[in-house]
Amino acid sequence: MHYDVIVIGSGIAGLACALAAAPARVAVLTRGAFGEDGASRWAQGGIAAALAPDDSPSLHARDTLAAGAQLNDANAVRRLTDGAPAAVHWLDRIGAAFDRDGAGYRLGREAAHSRARIVHAHGDASGAEAMRALRTAARAASHVDVFEHHRAVRLATRDGGVRGVAAIGPDGAVVFAANAVVLATGGIGALYRYTTNPASADASGLALALDAGAALSDLEFVQFHPTALAPAGGESGQLPLLTEALRGAGAVLVNGAGRRFMPALARDAELAPRDVVARAVWAELERGETVWLDATRAVGAAFAQAFPTVYASCRARGIDPAREPMPVVPAQHYHMGGVRTDAFARTSVPGLYAVGEVACSGVHGANRLASNSLLEGLVFGRALGQRLAGVASAARRVDLDVDAADPGEVPADVDAAIRDTLWRHAGLVRDAHGLALAAARLRELARAAPPRSAAAARIAVAQRIVEAAARRTDSIGAHHRRDAVAAQAG
Ligand code: SIN
Secondary structure, X not given: OXXXXXXXXXXXXXXXXXXXXXXXXXXEEOOOOOXXXXXXXXXXXXXXXXXXXXXOHHHHHHHHHHHOOOOOOHHHHHHHHHHHHHHHHHHHHOOOOOOEEOOEEOEEOOOOOOOOOEEOOOOOOHHHHHHHHHHHHHHHOOOEEEEOOOXXXXXXXXXXXXXXXXXXEXXXXXXXXXXXXXXXXXXXXXXXXXXXXXXXXXXXXXXXXXXXXXXXXXXXXXXXXXXXXXXXXXXXXXXXXXXHHHHHOOOEEEEOOOXXXXXXXXXXXXXXXXXXHHHHHHHHHXXXXXXXXXXXXXXXXHHXXXXXXXXXXXXXXXXXXXXXXXXXXXXXXXXXXXXXOOOOOEOOOOOEEEOHHHEEOOOOOOOOXXXXXXXXXXXXXXXXXXXXXXXXXXXXXXXXXXXXXXXOOOOHHHHHHHHHXXXXXXXXXXXXXXXXXXXXXXXXXXXXXXXXXXXXXXXHHHHHHHHHHHHHHHHHHHHHHHHHHHHHHO
């Protein structure tokens, strides 16, 4: 099949790109049914944009850089925050119903934002509403064809560039050829014991990129959310998110003795940056404590209406969050690293582009600011689509020779071993010894995995993450050692 553009993934970045690429002919490949894939529709936090009179894109940029430990690409940050208001208005125009306050949007505040600038929809169902609007628009767009139940298994290269994709569909292997292939496959949550991501966030885009020789960067920057609903038993995998907006509304973290522990650790207590709160929760759990998020006073009887998504998850577990605290654990939430992209979302391989969580444009630095992820997908996805609109005229039919063999699924025992290894040794708290243990365990798994299998591809990504974390840990260690030497000398 020949298209101008192939987009792999149907989350916010993929659909924003596909819609903006008209008149180019676009194929969107989605692994499940259209609308059931990806993390975007699960996002509870909203979309950050400087829309208030006391706000500006430069203030939004300053907060984004501070959250990212100033390790962000400052130009990418400016493009993101400058583009945010227009992106929200565009989504509104195509039909997303954001929460309003009189004439304007109701703007919420979240941790590490210096202004109220978060646009939500139906309280905590912002991602679901954004995706509903985008899916409706994509279904109506004559330049977009959606291929449901199509799993991309290999990128096809020709003349040193990516020119297509091999996918496994309901009727077997299909090869798609195009001038541009866009990875919009989301994150890596399925590599960790606990995650807020759906099972489809399994690093498949990183594996495809790695196989095609594309550069990856900042892989060690993994964000953990402090408050996922703790599992009832020993199960691992996706856990319901208890949105940060709950703490924004005044909910507090307490241990088994009912004692708040955040005020002693951070000036902003429960609203300290996500990594600080997540490590504090981890430390309590490591001490054998249980940790609870208590919204009974702050939200109480308004819970079901203000936080319908969280309320439903709690009720499904037999918890009434209006009256009782919710048990929490930290969970992998977002990957700041990914396939390295430039200002035009180009990867290091010609013809291959990446947007959304799978990409690493450097916009988030070491730590993403709350509600900047849907925003990134929208702003960078649309910008890429607009640039790719031009490839239609340049379309040239090519025949591709690509290995379209099905790499299969990752066996359950390998999946569990990867999750446990990364969670224990390359998770919230890392040290050189733990990372060496992780590297050794992954080497064992790699030796046992069949070549070119899905298991081998996922293990290879996990190895890159551990290697990057070890390099970072070494350089931090070296830095501290240098400080110590300087202090002694001086
Ligand atoms: C949340 O609602 O706590 C998550 C928001 C985000 O990840 O930006």
